[in-house]
Structures are given as C-alpha cells and as structure tokens.
Amino acid sequence: MHPLTLGFLELLAPTHCPGCDTPLPWRQEGFCTVCAPLLERRKSGPGAYEFGGPMADAVRRFKYAGRLDLARPLARLMVPALRRWEGSDLVISFIPLHKTRLRQRGYDQAQLLARELSKHLELPLQPTLERARFRSPQAVLSEKARATNIRGAFKSLPDTPKRIVLIDDVWTTGSTLTEARRVLKESGAELVVLRTLATVPE
C-alpha cells in the first residue's frame, strides 16, 4: 500500500490500547484507564518500564503480532527518560534485527521505536550496526549462553557517530546492548547511551 494511503487510513482508524487492545476514544493514544495504572515506571536503568502485565502484552503485540501502529504510543513512553538530550548532538540508533528475521517479521521493532524517538527528540536517526551472522534467538538461552552467543554478533556500519543513543525494545540480561556498545566504541563512538522500553525484572 502507498505510504500516504496508509497514513490516511491511520487517521480514520481508532487507536487501541497497547496493553489490552481496547479501542480508545477519538484522538486518544497510549494505555487505557484500566491498563495505565498497572504500568510500573522505572526510576533508573536503561528500561523506561518494568516488563510485565500490560507492558509485556504490549511488547508481544508490537513484536510478534504485526502491530506497527503501537510504535508511536510505546516510543512516547520512552521520551521522558531521554528528554535531557532533546535537540542535542546525539544520534539515535537501534539494535538491528538480522536480515533473516527481518524478512520473517517484515519490520524491525527497535528501528520503529528509534524512528519515533528521533521525531520526538529532534535528533537524527542513523543505523550504526548490522548483524554479522545469524544467532539463536537470545530469548531461548540461559544468561551465560546469551553472553557467549552474542559475541561477534554485530558489525559497525561506516561513519560511526561520536555520541549515540542506542534503542532496543526490551532489556533482559543486557548482553545484546552491551555487546553493541562495545562494538560502537571500538569503531570510534565516545558516548553510547543504552535505552529500552522495558526491563525484565531480575
């Protein structure tokens, strides 16, 4: 479908609560009045919210159910934690999917979040990494296996920016994001801020 047509249809279609999928009143966006009080905002660390309850449902819907429309309300929840860099010299980037997985899913959820954040914060969006080879999905591995599995998973793209906010959807053990930061620093980045929508509680 032509992107303009899609934009027009989005205007007409009701928005839905990312947590329970209830249609929201006209022009409202975000979690409904039932789900919103159940969200747990985090005061520190890379994730804006605890991964659980309606947030876990929202992430599953966004990642695995083709719900690209949730990128906007979910990215908006990450804005407060990133406000201090609004209009600064940082570049927004993201953890890319492997191209095999991108083909399966059809979209890269971290890229969609990063794109929305780039608009909100008036920071340029730039891909900085690619997946070097196909790995077992991190979600099925133990913590120790994840750390080994991820080593060498990324290659940096040319022209690594000096200062980067690196976006992903969920912080689990952090092995993916910290490996990505290591690779970017090796390629000349001086500051790599890691930010996710949610953090899985330990």
Ligand SMILES: [Zn+2]
């Ligand atoms: Zn809801």
